[in-house]
Amino acid sequence: MTGDAMTDCLFCKIIAGDLPCHRVYLDENVLAFLDIGPVSSGHVLVIPNHHYETLSDLPDELSAAIGSVLPRLCRAVIESVGAKGLNVLQNNGACAGQVVNHAHFHLIPRIEDDGLGFRWRAGKYDNGEAERLCGKISNALANQ
Ligand code: 5GP
Ligand code: ZN
Numbered sequence: 001m002t003g004d005a006m007t008d009c010l011f012c013k014i015i016a017g018d019l020p021c022h023r024v025y026l027d028e029n030v031l032a033f034l035d036i037g038p039v040s041s042g043h044v045l046v047i048p049n050h051h052y053e054t055l056s057d058l059p060d061e062l063s064a065a066i067g068s069v070l071p072r073l074c075r076a077v078i079e080s081v082g083a084k085g086l087n088v089l090q091n092n093g094a095c096a097g098q099v100v101n102h103a104h105f106h107l108i109p110r111i112e113d114d115g116l117g118f119r120w121r122a123g124k125y126d127n128g129e130a131e132r133l134c135g136k137i138s139n140a141l142a143n144q
Helices: 010-016 060-081 129-142
Strands: 023-026 030-034 044-048 085-089 105-110
Touching (some): 010 030, 023 060, 030 060, 044 060, 060 085
Antiparallel strands (some): 023 030, 085 105
16 A cells, blocks of 8 residues: 555556556556456456555545546446446455455456356344444444
8 A cells, every 4th residue: 555656566567568458448547458367358457557455545536536437447348348247346455365466446247147256155144233333334434
């Protein structure tokens, strides 16, 4: 989490032009390019043009800049590959699957029965747990 370019960061090198990429979008805050190992054809990565490790580290303005371009990028990707849907995936931290420590959003186009998916095991809150959690998260937000 810095905002400064990091010399050992792959995505900072791509931003600096020291590593090539297949760029699909660039503005003063945001870069989007094809993932080198696409989960599906048209898999795009959207990154802030400054180095922050995770979504939690992003300043509001940078996060807003990404948010404002995401719908356009989604539409363009869906249209270009003829997808029927799209997942936005955003990994934070190694335990959540983040490998490149420069915040990024995955845009993954989907079609019916493409075999992709997420192991989603829905749980259930015990009595009172949801209320307790709700209070904790609301307090944490109020203290930021
Ligand atoms: P993560 O697991 O960190 O959420 O995802 C990192 C993504 O970056 C992976 O999907 C991987 O294929 C992609 N990636 C890693 N190195 C490069 C690279 O040099 N160029 C491009 N275009 N994508 C990369
Ligand atoms: Zn970086």
